[in-house]
Amino acid sequence: MDFTVSALSFVGPKMKWMAQLPKDMGIEIFWEYGSEDYWKQMLPVLLSERSGAFSIHGPSVCEDISQAGNTEAIMKRLCRPFDVYHQFHSRFYVLHTNGKMPPNLTPEESAQRRAIALERIAAFQERCTASDVTLVVENVNGAPGIPPLFSQTDFLDIFKQLPDLLCLLDTGHALMSQMDISAIQKTLGSRIFAYHVHDNDGTADQHKRIGQGVCDWTEWAAHYRQYTPSAEIVFEYDGLPQVSVYQEDQLYLEKIITHRT
Template sequence: MLKEIYPHQSPQNLSIHGPCIGVNLADENDSHYLAHYKDVFEFAAKWNAKFIVVHTNEEFTGDKTVVRQRVQHRLQELLLLSKNYEIQILIENVGLQTKGTLLFDWKEYRELLVMLPEAGSLLDVGHAYINRWNLPNVIEQLGKRLIACHLHDNHGLSDDHLPIGQGTINWNVLFAAICSSVPKTTLVFEYANVDIQTALASIQATENSYLVQAAKITQD
């Protein structure tokens, strides 16, 4: 598909999302994660991707401390692999309190980034909102480690991946925080179950309204 869209050159600012189905860094029985991620890096390098997004975990069992240590070790392996391709790894905040899959809450997520200084952060706004993270505070504390954000809306209960404005996230406050703390962060619209026209209209509305308004707020 990429070759059909970009037959002669790579798209600008392309990012790659690592596998989140069939790969689980938290699962001690997953012995194929490195091979799968090597394929991801090969593909990302071919298309000059800016970064690769990695999930810490999907569903997990066992003692959380032990599982977190396993995930940290495997992330270190992926960081070593990334050096061969000169592509940055961004660690996404995943897992939901509402589903019992939250392995790295804000405290643990922040500590993980401290222990893995070569990794960047990708803040999934929808996940953070469901888990009751203080989004402006999180954005400020992540600072330059925050390389990208996944933008999508929900009502604070389930990971609906709605277009911006269709849920209850306060986007004015969120974008003001981004413009103030990390104005150059990459914004990725991660919608689900919407047609392309609806998605494009939402992106255009965001550019014309929220981001402009947030920029004005930071200038006051």
């Protein structure tokens, strides 16, 4: 199993602190949190002598592939990270199914948004394949009082309709969406290429450390071992730039995944 740390906790002046992570740990950046020039200057510092994988989280804060609009313009924006992807040998590219949902969508409006998102995922998958980019699609949570656009059934249906598509399963988003994480692990198996691991209390997307919320990590580890033993594990915490946090949590997950005492 391989471990990566998300740049979510290191945005701004703390970004250089990621260079202090153990060299066998990977680094995942949020594309929107820096310009292309910024990443081309910062990544040589972060990735120097690093054996851990590099990955890119594509635009998600200011991009919503489920909204009506100019699809070609969206495709161009989604493709902008490709140069950095190849220059720094990224392992995969993360795409959200949708952005933040407005309240009070009708069932018909939600279905229309899902159809738009599916069409664009398929179109972007074609561009990724043509550009030798490994695409993984991530489940997205709703908000208090706002259900997720893609329920568990809807999310799994994406992978039925696009049989070559790979998944990134976000544990925190799944908790908020009342998804059965174990069932998704069993259903998608090796198509789960990576995880975003973080915890919450089930009411908000808190990006807490594992063990500080309601996720059953022992159960997650058992199904990781059984169904997704090669998936990348990305710690996606917020407000935790301390290197020791990630070292401790890597040791813990290694222990429960491998049954080490």
